[in-house]
Amino acid sequence: MQIVCIIPAFNEETAVGRIVSEALKHCDKVLVVDDGSQDRTAEVSLQAGATVIRHILRLGTGGALSTGLTAALKTGCEILLTMDGDGQHRPEEIPILLDPIMKNEADVVIGSRIVRHPDAMPILKRMGNRALSIATSLAAGTKITDSQSGFRAYRREVLEYAIHKAWDYRWASEILVLTSKGNFRIKEVPITAVYLPKRRRGANIKDGFRILYSTIRGTHEKKGFTHGKP
Amino acid sequence: MAATGFGIIMLLFTTRELIRRRIGLLQYSLWMAVWVALILVGTVPQFYYTLTLVTQMLGMLTPIHFVTTFSILALFAATYILRKQIAELSEKVNKITQYIALMNTNNKKKNDSHS
Numbered sequence: 231m232q233i234v235c236i237i238p239a240f241n242e243e244t245a246v247g248r249i250v251s252e253a254l255k256h257c258d259k260v261l262v263v264d265d266g267s268q269d270r271t272a273e274v275s276l277q278a279g280a281t282v283i284r285h286i287l288r289l290g291t292g293g294a295l296s297t298g299l300t301a302a303l304k305t306g307c308e309i310l311l312t313m314d315g316d317g318q319h320r321p322e323e324i325p326i327l328l329d330p331i332m333k334n335e336a337d338v339v340i341g342s343r344i345v346r347h348p349d350a351m352p353i354l355k356r357m358g359n360r361a362l363s364i365a366t367s368l369a370a371g372t373k374i375t376d377s378q379s380g381f382r383a384y385r386r387e388v389l390e391y392a393i394h395k396a397w398d399y400r401w402a403s404e405i406l407v408l409t410s411k412g413n414f415r416i417k418e419v420p421i422t423a424v425y426l427p428k429r430r431r432g433a434n435i436k437d438g439f440r441i442l443y444s445t446i447r448g449t450h451e452k453k454g455f456t457h458g459k460p
Numbered sequence: 461m462a463a464t465g466f467g468i469i470m471l472l473f474t475t476r477e478l479i480r481r482r483i484g485l486l487q488y489s490l491w492m493a494v495w496v497a498l499i500l501v502g503t504v505p506q507f508y509y510t511l512t513l514v515t516q517m518l519g520m521l522t523p524i525h526f527v528t529t530f531s532i533l534a535l536f537a538a539t540y541i542l543r544k545q546i547a548e549l550s551e552k553v554n555k556i557t558q559y560i561a562l563m564n565t566n567n568k569k570k571n572d573s574h575s
Contacts, residue, residue: 263561283565287557297558301565397554 233257233328234307237280238294239315243269249313250278252321256328257311261302263294271315291380292394292401299389311383319381323421327383336417337388338409340374341381346420358438365445366403370410374418378402378441381421388414396444399437403445464502471495 235257239246246262253260262275266288275282283301285294295312302310309331313319319341330336343351344359351359359378366377380402392408394401409416474495478488500507511523520526 281565283561285557285561287553289554289557293554293558297561300558301562 231309232307233309233311234302234305235260235311236298236302237313237315238263238265238291238298239271240265241267241269241271242315243271243274245317246271246315247274247278249315249321250275250280254279256324261298263298265289265294290398293397295401296393299393303389308386309383310389313381318424320422326419330417331383331385337385337414338416339383340418341379341421342376342418343379343423344375350423362441365442366406369407369445372410372416377406400441400444403441461502463498467495467498
């Protein structure tokens, strides 16, 4: 089964090289979506062996993932994996995510930061994550403990059915709600999350309310986006 | 006097913008209405008092209340329209950025396969 790993990255020249090298040990191809970086993220990724797609303007995590997923689908791969480019996710744990799909136990696998070490997440982030996970679980009709995790694996059919429309952090919940409408199997596996002291990324309170609102409103549409098509 | 002068200057400026196709007809018409009203108030002060009728119909005390309230409401409407346009433009910019990124990747692949 051909496996493609998609890594959205913005100004991650220090971490992305190692992540790409490690991810290539478990995946056939790594696509780094350089989301308008001002540093050497693209060059470092290329040197490490990734295929790089560059945005001329920063679109955000959702936009970068959308680009990466669209490009990955064109490669004909069977499994798509997404992970952060800042070192929060450990590439060594990629096999843990792929296992349920390989065994035909799931169509979407989420690496949950909550299952193994619930207290490792900073408290405010944990509270927000819990609220959003509850809302996403209700909207998707299945229990999800970490709806905002970007470390995921998808069968190709899932993303042929739906790619998220949101350009911002709403993508995380949106794609889960969309896949649940297609009756795909969602499974969570425990992963280790690294919380870097200087990390300023991630959804903030404003993003949290935006995600909650769109999840409750349930305005997600199947295949609401045509990427790369004139 | 000041109102008339300002109104005439802005009228000429706005007309120049229309001739140079920097603004659309609808926008020109809206601003023309504002400048003409300003000129009228300056040259024909009695015009201001015709507003008294409208003011009384709306239950307001003086014409200036009507002008102030109407201006604020017009600004709210303009802000709403502008924000909507900005959101639409932002969406278009995002789509174009993504399209360019994917096209560049496709072109790069083609060039690599030819070489």
